Amino acid sequence: MTRNAHINIALSTICGAAALSGFMIATSAQANGVTAGTLIENTAVASYDDGAGPRTINSNTVSVRVDELLDVTLTSRDPGPVGTRPGDAVLTFELTNQGNGPEAFRLLANPAVAGNDFDVVVRSIAIDSNGNGVYDAGVDALLTAPEATAVLAPDSVLTVFVLVTVPDTATDTQTSIVDLTAEAATGTGAPGTVFAALGVDGGDAIVGGTGAIATARGQLVVGVASVELTKSVVLRDPFGGTSAVPGTIATFTIVARVSGAGTVNDLSITDAIPDGTTYAPGTLALDSVALSDAADGDAGVASDAAGIAVSLGDVTAAFTASVTFNVVID
DSSP states (O other), X not given: OOHHHHHHHHHHHHHHHHHHHHHHHHHHTSSSOSOTTOEEEEEXXXXXXXXXXXEEEEEEXXXXXXXXXXXXXXXEOSSSOEEEOSEEEEEEEEEEEOSSSOBOEEEEEEOOOTTOSSOXXXXXXXXOSXXXXXXXXXXXXXXXXXXXXXXXXXXXXXXXXXXXXXXXXXXTTOEEEEEEEEEESSOOOSTTOXXXXXXXXXXXXXXXXXXXXXXXXXXXXXXOOEEEEEEEEEEXXXXXXXXXXXXXXXXXXXXXXEESSXXXXXXXXXXXXXXXXXXXXXXXXXXXXXXXXSSSSSSEEEETTTEEEEEEEEEETTEXXXXXXXXXXX
16 A cells, blocks of 8 residues: 555545544534434545555444433423412423433422522422323322432423422412422533433433523412492482482492402402482493493493392402492382
8 A cells, every 4th residue: 555545544544534533523512412322423434545546445434322411491381470379370491301211200399498478388299191282280290209300311401390289378479489499310410411321212311501400480379359348328318418218329339459469350349239229220330431221332230129249350459340330219
């Protein structure tokens, strides 16, 4: 073999090794990179002319099996603190297998976080079985101790629910934090930690940049809203006075006030027409805005027989509404 042939072989081998090394560095920067267990193979080729004509030769093939990278992310899916009352509540999280191999993850919920106004009781951890992002009792799978997910493929995303009970002693506007931690079942540690032969196909498992562990925080805020109802009456008799005599117009005012925090659902105000009086048609009003007596598109309905009803819907704390109507003393 000529000197030039030796140089060509050497250069080709170096270039092949450099290409292999470059490929491995590039893929390791991706979220998952090449799937664990994949064989990366490389063969160098030299071409030369030894005087008898052009020739090519191949080097031996170098194979590298990709090890498993252990990485995970965990985030809260709740847009903010979850409003609740004493009793059962649900916190929602999203877990992603950021590694390049199939991996299961252990889950641990910690309700005793420093600074809590109260600590909840963790009833269970559940997996979103039907994928709708909402906890469905009797449908979504409850994990048993030790709580762990099934094996997740790389890039798989899983919705996790933490089911808690807020104590009866929790009061209005108090808050509580629950930390959920997910850790790779194979192991955790400082980035670069090696778990020999515990990866895919007997390869090594290597801890990635997340340490193969992640913690996300969910928060609850107690909203104990209460409704206060106050009723008053103003009289106008036929003589310009305030006596209660036949023909007197009685204007009733009902004020609803919602205090505390949170939401009151389906708030409505009803009142019967008092015996000995007759409803004055067309006098029903909400916050001084007239309502029709008929059951139509507005919030009210009124009749002498059925009384008045005004639907206020779902309202939040610090809400006030005033309903008025007239009756005539018979």
